[in-house]
Amino acid sequence: MADVSEVPEEREFPHPGWQPISRVVNLPGPFFENCLFMPSYSDFTSHIYILKGEYLTVVDPGNDYTAFMELWGLGFMPAQIKKIIVTHGHPDHWLGGVDLLRSYPDIGKGGGLEVILHGAGSPQLKQTLKELGAQVTEVSGGETLDLSGEKWEVIHTPGHTLDGICVYHAPTKTVFTGDVVLPLAMAEPDAKAGGRLDHYLFGVNALLKKDIENVFPGHGPLVGPDGKRVIEDTYEALLMRVIGAQGPVRWIEGAKALAQKGLLEEALFCCDKEMARDEENLTALELKAICLGDLGRNSEALEVLDKILARKNDHAFALTSKGCALMELGRHEESLNYFESALKTNPSMKEVLMYKGMALYLSGRYEDAMKIETFRMQFAGRFREELLKKTKPPKP
Template sequence: MLASTEPPGEGVSQEPRLPGHIARLELPTPYPVGPVNAYVVFGRCLTLIDTGPNTDEGEAALLDGLQALGVAPEKVQQVVITHPHVDHHGGLDRFLRHNPRARVLAHMGAAPFFGGSPEPRLGFYRQWLREAGLPAPLIPAVLEGLRRLGELEPKAKPQRWLQDGDLIVMGDGTWRVLHTPGHSGSQICLYHESSRVMFTADHILPQVSSNAIVEPAPGPGAGRPRTLVQYLDALRRVAALPIELALPGHGPPFADVQALVHERLAMHAQRLEQLLGRLATGPATVFELARVLFPHADHGQQLVLALSEVQGHLDVLEAAEQVRPDSDALAGTGAGDPAAGALVYRAVDAARRAHGMSGGGG
């Protein structure tokens, strides 16, 4: 389906028009997020941004969309991957079958998600889900879902690894790569300074708030990245730039990035308050808190997203010294099986009392 340079219809007059050299292709996905956007940037370096998912429907929609724009797949000179989630890069191998010569670019941190084995990741998630207090019988199904997603990743490897501050040519313009970790550790936004256009990918979405999905450390020896802490930093960094048109990974283009960022930050602040309020009544695991905040996210990918959301907010509260994980406390006071090895989070005041410390500061 094509949603590019047509003037907006009645009733959607808020949606800004794309410049003539950029087209948006809305591609179907089988995931709860709904369709994903790929973009074409026209000019001397004809560029495809993201490929959509690894499905027959996604591939057909991409090829149809390109054809409607008069773009033969073999004319695409480069494919820029915004981040290695399968709704965005899963279709890469399929696209390269139509054009094996296209150069592929992605952030250097994305390497394990191109032809890598999902096994090390699954080991990380097994451990984290246990610490999150997910009842043991639920863990295998979640890991199986993650394994199946991993199998949809492309085998092709990018020829160029990007990092923050790199300049790349797309179309006729020079675009700056902004590394904006959080939703994905290797998420990039692409910014054209003079026209104030930014491809925001999944870093800022107009219709849903981006999830700072818990991920393994980018390298050996590093601890689990505090993805929501990173995300909020990167969100403020992007909001400080002058942007007149934002082109997201899902949903329509939008203009007022600052207003949207403000809204998202307010939502996160409210969620932090909610969690603190709950922890004031007693310690809890990530899973127990997720049951309170997201009672309907009880399996599969939605459960991982809910646990990530809570973990992220606890990380923010921990960085602010408002909560503390307590690995030697016994988890499993709520519903479900007792979760051996779970981390219990306490509000810091309560934690101090439990350890016999006086005073309540903070």
């Protein structure tokens, strides 16, 4: 047995304190030099960010008051803090703001400190902030905020909690994500705080639609410029959770499972992943076209269908689907060519006959439409009212 005195003690590394983000993730330029970062001291508090400019904006004030004592040590003053962003309602992200107002009550006088959070946030927190003098601003997503002289967009990202928000700076492709996207883990939905898995998908999908390179989370390492990958990793983990995958799943199988659940955008994501792996996968192309059509993204669907027809020009599904997409875009006469081509592969396809009748009717060729028995039978019932709406002239 080794002598205890010979066992090396676990080294405790000093906490780095406040640092410019430009130094942490090697992102040059004045914008990142003016973003200060205080890493969390433990798993029970969040990172804190400061945006320098005309005044100071705090993004998630954490729950460790000593962080602000260190900030004053750098020459900053409490009165310089004019805005606080709370990314969600977990106390490790906002308690520091309450402590700040209690310790320096003058900064909240007359609404001099604005706290910005989602409208679904805790009523008790909002009331406490107001009692301490803060101006509480509730957001819902889509707003543009002026934070220390820069324009930031609010993105509603529920899922971990109902009140989750991210703030996005388009010029630098930067987003503060709170807990909704973490680089080394996926935060669990907190049901007590309104967290739901389906909402989580919605929130992360909203981030995927933005041009993002730099992800500054509430916990874990900062990521730049590979932030998009971290968002995709979170999304992929959520998708696997939704379909109940117990192990590795082919993307196309995931796409099918998600489409069956009506999660069409999520299915599209999986189709694209499958085609990145195997661009010749016809099933993925077909499913992508279906999802795009069902989402009303008909111009995009046409591009996919053209790829299928380039490989197989008598593909009945692609011909029919292209006719439908053209019809939805108001290109009725053009759509007829594709319905007729589909019928050449199988003249008895009732669904295609109905679509052809609809295209004829919407083109103003009513007598030709009524010659198609399948359409005529359906027209007398379910189609008549809808088609009449489409052909009725607008009121003057």
